[in-house]
Amino acid sequence: MSKSAAAILFAFGLASAVPAYAAPLAPGATAPDFSAAATMAGKTFQFNLDRALKSGPVVLYFYPAAFTAGCTIEAHDFATAMPAFHALHATVIGVSMDGVAILKKFSVSECRSRFPVASDKSGAISRSFHAVMPGDPHYADRISYVIAPDHKIIATYRSENPDHHVATTMAAVKAWDAKHPPA
Numbered sequence: 611m612s613k614s615a616a617a618i619l620f621a622f623g624l625a626s627a628v629p630a631y632a633a634p635l636a637p638g639a640t641a642p643d644f645s646a647a648a649t650m651a652g653k654t655f656q657f658n659l660d661r662a663l664k665s666g667p668v669v670l671y672f673y674p675a676a677f678t679a680g681c682t683i684e685a686h687d688f689a690t691a692m693p694a695f696h697a698l699h700a701t702v703i704g705v706s707m708d709g710v711a712i713l714k715k716f717s718v719s720e721c722r723s724r725f726p727v728a729s730d731k732s733g734a735i736s737r738s739f740h741a742v743m744p745g746d747p748h749y750a751d752r753i754s755y756v757i758a759p760d761h762k763i764i765a766t767y768r769s770e771n772p773d774h775h776v777a778t779t780m781a782a783v784k785a786w787d788a789k790h791p792p793a
Contacts, residue, residue, distance in 0.1 A: 632740040634753050634766045641670070641757045642738040646730060648703065649714045651723035657703060663759045666699030667786055669779045670757060672741040672750035673772075676708045676716035676727070680752070684772035685720040685727075691776045692724040699792075700783045705730050705741075706750050756782040 635641070641659065648657035662668050671688070673681040688695075688702055695702050704727040708716070713727045721727055728735075736742045736750045743749040754775045756765040765782030767775060 632742075634740050634751075634768050635755065635763050637763050637766055639763050641755065641761050641763050643761070644735045644738065646705070646728040646735060647710050648726045648728035649710060649717045650721070650726035652714045652718045654710055654714065655726075657726060657728050659757070660761075662701045662703070663757065663761065665701060666759060667701075667764070667783055668757045669695065669700055669702045669754065669783065670705065670739070671702070671752075671754040671775060671779070672705050672736060672739065673752055674743060674749040675706055676712050677720070680770070680772040681706070682720050684752070684775055685716065686722070687772065687776040689720075689722040689724040691780060694780060695725075695783065698783050698787045700756075702726075703728055705735055707731060707733055707736065707748060754779050756786070758786060 643660045645656055645658045648655055659668060673684055675681055685704065692702065702725040707730050709731055710729045713729055717723065717727050730736050730750065733742060733747060739755065741751050741753045743751040752770050752772065753768045755763050756779050758764050764786055765779065767778040
């Protein structure tokens with residue numbers, strides 16, 4: 611085998627060992643249903659997307675890890691915005707690959723007991739929403755989705771910067787609400 615052929619095979623082997631990055635689910639896609647152990651105000655319960663969608667749109671946001679700088683900022687921002695989300699009958703749920711024990715604390719201190727966070731310890735939910743961090747499958751990527759009651763994704767926002775996730779998802783919920791006034 612020539613050196614160039616060996617180099618190509620070696621490079622292919624390395625490339626195939628790294629999982630491919632999957633783009634976030636696009637608006638119009640159907641959101642996969644899921645259930646997960648979640649906590650709010652330090653109390654655990656089973657969150658189910660389908661059940662939550664019966665009340666209105668769901669803001670599903672993935673974040674890398676509880677108690678890290680960006681994730682703390684994002685949790686504080688969502689906590690502050692909860693009255694506006696509730697006024698629009700929207701549910702907010704944060705998802706990370708942290709275990710429930712750490713999320714119990716995070717739900718009280720950083721989420722300020724205002725919205726739940728769910729544990730995706732296996733990464734199955736993150737994978738189904740194409741929300742695994744590129745290059746590190748042990749963490750969720752920072753991606754926010756707004757999901758309509760019919761399970762259709764109406765907005766997707768991906769940015770490592772936590773600053774605009776709340777404003778972007780709020781704008782999508784408001785736009786959806788304007789087109790779907792209460793009966």
